[in-house]
Amino acid sequence: MENRGKLYVIGNGPGDISLTAPKAADVIKNADLICGYKPYVEQITPLINARTEVFTNGMTGEMERVQVALEHCAKGLKVALVCGGDASLYSMASLVFELSEDVDAIEIIPGITSALSASAKLGAPVSDDMVILSMSDLLTPWELIRKRIDAVNIGDFVCAIYNPRSRKRTTQLPYAVEKFMTARGDLPCGWVKNCDREDEQICVTTLRQLDFEQIDMSTVVIVGSTKTFIKSGKMVSPRGYTEKYST
Amino acid sequence: MENRGKLYVIGNGPGDISLTAPKAADVIKNADLICGYKPYVEQITPLINARTEVFTNGMTGEMERVQVALEHCAKGLKVALVCGGDASLYSMASLVFELSEDVDAIEIIPGITSALSASAKLGAPVSDDMVILSMSDLLTPWELIRKRIDAVNIGDFVCAIYNPRSRKRTTQLPYAVEKFMTARGDLPCGWVKNCDREDEQICVTTLRQLDFEQIDMSTVVIVGSTKTFIKSGKMVSPRGYTEKYST
Numbered sequence: 001m002e003n004r005g006k007l008y009v010i011g012n013g014p015g016d017i018s019l020t021a022p023k024a025a026d027v028i029k030n031a032d033l034i035c036g037y038k039p040y041v042e043q044i045t046p047l048i049n050a051r052t053e054v055f056t057n058g059m060t061g062e063m064e065r066v067q068v069a070l071e072h073c074a075k076g077l078k079v080a081l082v083c084g085g086d087a088s089l090y091s092m093a094s095l096v097f098e099l100s101e102d103v104d105a106i107e108i109i110p111g112i113t114s115a116l117s118a119s120a121k122l123g124a125p126v127s128d129d130m131v132i133l134s135m136s137d138l139l140t141p142w143e144l145i146r147k148r149i150d151a152v153n154i155g156d157f158v159c160a161i162y163n164p165r166s167r168k169r170t171t172q173l174p175y176a177v178e179k180f181m182t183a184r185g186d187l188p189c190g191w192v193k194n195c196d197r198e199d200e201q202i203c204v205t206t207l208r209q210l211d212f213e214q215i216d217m218s219t220v221v222i223v224g225s226t227k228t229f230i231k232s233g234k235m236v237s238p239r240g241y242t243e244k245y246s247t
Numbered sequence: 248m249e250n251r252g253k254l255y256v257i258g259n260g261p262g263d264i265s266l267t268a269p270k271a272a273d274v275i276k277n278a279d280l281i282c283g284y285k286p287y288v289e290q291i292t293p294l295i296n297a298r299t300e301v302f303t304n305g306m307t308g309e310m311e312r313v314q315v316a317l318e319h320c321a322k323g324l325k326v327a328l329v330c331g332g333d334a335s336l337y338s339m340a341s342l343v344f345e346l347s348e349d350v351d352a353i354e355i356i357p358g359i360t361s362a363l364s365a366s367a368k369l370g371a372p373v374s375d376d377m378v379i380l381s382m383s384d385l386l387t388p389w390e391l392i393r394k395r396i397d398a399v400n401i402g403d404f405v406c407a408i409y410n411p412r413s414r415k416r417t418t419q420l421p422y423a424v425e426k427f428m429t430a431r432g433d434l435p436c437g438w439v440k441n442c443d444r445e446d447e448q449i450c451v452t453t454l455r456q457l458d459f460e461q462i463d464m465s466t467v468v469i470v471g472s473t474k475t476f477i478k479s480g481k482m483v484s485p486r487g488y489t490e491k492y493s494t
Contacts, residue, residue, distance in 0.1 A: 011363075013268065021359065023265035063492050086363045086373075094371035095488050103479040108367035110359050112268065116258075116333045120355035124341035126333075128387065129395055131404070133376050139487035140375065144403065148376055151402035155395035157378070232350040240386035241342050245310050 004105065005073035008080050009096050011087035011111020012040055015197035019117065020044060024109050027080050035069040036082035037061070044082060066095050073105055086113040090134060090162055115160035118192040118220040121202050123234025125190060125222045126158055135172040136163040142172070149176045153183035158228065158237055161221040164191075165212065173221070174212060180223055181207050188224040190235050191215055204233055251352065252320035255327050256343050258334035258358020259287055262444035266364065267291060271356050274327050282316040283329035284308070291329060313342050320352055333360040337381060337409055362407035365439040365467040368449050370481025372437060372469045373405055382419040383410040389419070396423045400430035405475065405484055408468040411438075412459065420468070421459060427470055428454050435471040437482050438462055451482055 008027045013019035020043075028034065028047045038056040041048075048054065055068050069081040083091040093108050100106055119126035131152045137145060152159045159180075164173045180187060190204040193216065203214070207223065215221060228237040255274045260266035267290075275281065275294045285303040288295075295301065302315050316328045330338040340355050347353060366373035378399045384392060399406045406427075411420045427434060437451040440463065450461070454470065462468060475484040 011359075014357075016270070018270035018273070019268045019357070021260065021266045021268055023263070026265070062488055086359075088366050088371045088373045089363060089377070090375055090486075093367070094374035094483050094486055097371050097478060097481055097483040098485055098489055103370075103481055108371065110261075110266070110363040110367040112258075112333075112357050112359055113363060116336060116357040116360060119335050120340070120357040123350075124335045124344050124355065126335045127341035128337055129378070129380050129392075130336070131376070131378050131398075131402075139491060145376075148402035148404065151378075151398035151404070154401060155378075155398035156391065157395065157398070231344060234344055234350055236341050236344040238345055239337075239341055241309055242345055244386060 005076045006078050007069055007073040007096065007106050008109055009087045009093045009106065010080055010082050010109045011091065012043055012082055012084055013112040014085060014114060014117040014195050015043060017044060017046060019112050019196060021109070021111065024111065027109060028082065030078065031080035032077040033072045033079045034082060035065050035079060037065070037084070040082050040084045062092065062095060066092060066099055070096070070100055074102070083111070086111045089113050089132065114162065114195055114220045115222070117195050118160070118222055121192045121195060122190040122204055122222055123236050125224050125228055125235035125237050126160065127237040127239045129155070129157055131157040131159045132162065133159055134162040135165065135176065136169065137172065145172070149179050153180065156184065156225045158225045159223045161223065163217060164219055164221045165215045166217045173215065177207050177210060184226050187226065188228045188230050188235050189222060191219050191221045193219040195220060204230060204235055252323045253325050253352055253354065254316055254320040254343065255354050255356055256334045256340045257327055257329050257356045258338065259290055259329055259331055260359040261332060261361060261364040261442050262290060264291060264293060266359050266443060268356070268358065271358065274356060275329065277325065278327035279324040280319045280326045281329060282312050282326060284312070287329050287331045309339065309342060313339060313346055317343070317347055321349070333358045336360050336379065361409065361442055361467045362469070364442050365407070365469055368439045368442060369437040369451055369469055370483050372471050372475055372482035372484050373407065374484040374486045376402070376404055378404040378406045379409065380406055381409040382412065382423065383416065384419065392419070396426050400427065403431065403472045405472050406470045408470065410464060411466055411468045412462045413464045420462065424454050424457060431473050434473065435475045435477050435482050436468060438466050438468045440466040442467060451477060451480055
């Protein structure tokens with residue numbers, strides 16, 4: 001079994017390599033083959049050895065990417081399948097397990113996900129219980145997404161929204177915002193576009209003032225709960241310490 | 248303003264230093280003062296400079312810890328307030344913003360949170376929309392936690408449960424499990440105790456077979472959705488690629 005292959009599914013973290021964990025970096029440096037969506041592989045270029053083979057492809061290439069990784073793993077190679085953010089959340093890990101015939105050859109290395117890197121830029125909107133929700137109905141039926149939007153209101157959760165809007169998907173985010181406002185009023189919200197990349201943009205606002213036109217696929221939107229407030233331009237969701245310990 | 252202090256709130260990531268991001272490590276190495284809950288500071292001992300002052304305290308010391316950090320920042324020092332996992336999620340960032348008088352002196356550095364590090368150990372139970380929920384009613388009223396448990400069912404979310412059980416809080420997790428089973432049947436679930444630490448324990452099971460006695464404060468429980476399945480001992484929540492692309 002000495003030459004057995006291994007497939008590492010790696011979360012690169014957000015756009016800046018200074019947020020890629022050393023464990024992920026070590027695997028990338030020592031891999032025989034690196035597979036991934038082209039922009040995510042470009043993010044970690046400084047970590048790639050000259051002797052390492054690289055296979056990249058584009059969007060909707062998920063199945064091929066995973067199959068290439070699994071085939072090379074089965075041949076005995078050390079393969080690093082790199083993902084943006086975390087390795088599992090809106091990412092490749094589950095597809096790897098679905099398609100793999102040798103589950104024990106797989107290791108998942110987690111990463112910092114966009115909800116938390118965006119939260120850090122906006123202040124501290126994420127502080128406790130939360131919902132992470134995608135507006136994309138490519139893989140999840142819109143009917144289920146609608147139920148999940150209602151669930152966010154029922155639990156008065158802070159909600160991080162991935163894939164809020166694309167050129168073709170423009171109605172989902174306004175629908176969610178309308179539902180949030182009807183149930184809970186005009187909540188603080190914020191967004192980060194191109195988080196931790198050169199052209200990063202940050203906005204703290206409220207649901208009523210949210211400018212949908214500025215939001216695209218590379219944006220994470222965070223909607224506060226009824227407890228969230230804005231302080232000096234930062235979103236803050238108090239955890240309750242100050243209430244608990246005040247006299 | 249040259250000598251202006253700065254307060255970095257840092258997510259260490261899970262227990263293993265190989266998951267602490269380089270950005271966090273750099274701040275820790277260059278800090279004048281490190282503040283934190285004792286076990287989290289001990290995790291990053293190899294990164295601490297001999298010249299750096301260290302202030303640690305225990306549980307329920309959150310307010311004091313943040314106040315010490317803010318006071319030293321106001322005196323012009325570079326302070327690193329270290330947190331386990333992420334800097335915001337069930338952590339100190341929001342309290343820092345609440346108590347700070349100079350919000351612009353604060354920078355949050357995100358980290359890998361337990362939901363994602365535990366997910367990586369269990370397979371890929373976390374793959375898309377999810378709820379992150381704490382069973383602790385110390386800072387959140389139990390009535391609200393109950394609503395959030397219902398919301399998990401309504402949205403058929405995968406749910407990561409933090410603080411599932413302590414010596415004094417033994418009824419909350421069984422209540423949630425009962426509610427999940429009533430609404431959605433016997434779902435796959437799993438838990439990781441002491442994630443990424445020496446005495447790590449991993450268990451993949453189902454709600455019906457979950458042994459509450461094995462679960463403590465240092466455990467993260469992940470409950471699947473109705474789509475989650477177990478394959479060769481791993482939890483897998485499919486994202487829908489195989490359905491979408493099969494012919």
